[in-house]
Amino acid sequence: MRGGSLIVALLIVVGGGAGYFGEKILGSTPSTAALFKSDCVIKGNISIGSGEQIYHVPGQADYDRTIIRPEYGERWFCSEAEARQAGWRKAGR
Secondary structure, eight states: OHHHHHHHHHHHHHHHHHHHHHHHHSSSHHHHHGGOOOHHHHEEEEEEETTTEEOOOOOTTTTTOOOOOGGGGEESSSSSHHHTTTTTTOOOO
């Protein structure tokens, strides 16, 4: 059972490290926490062509087609005020 215990110990250490480093990368501010909240429905999208940061609210033309990819800096917001404060502008349509 020694090998099994070693594997369990390694999984605990690796899992803890991932949580630690994930927190260091993402931080613990309310705006980064919005990446994971299901009640935050405003989509912060980055334009491929211009790099402009644009947010979409439910009901806008491109809302349903907009996919959020956090690996590219895109994210969710809980309010329009939060999105504007972070430097994003509202989509025109």
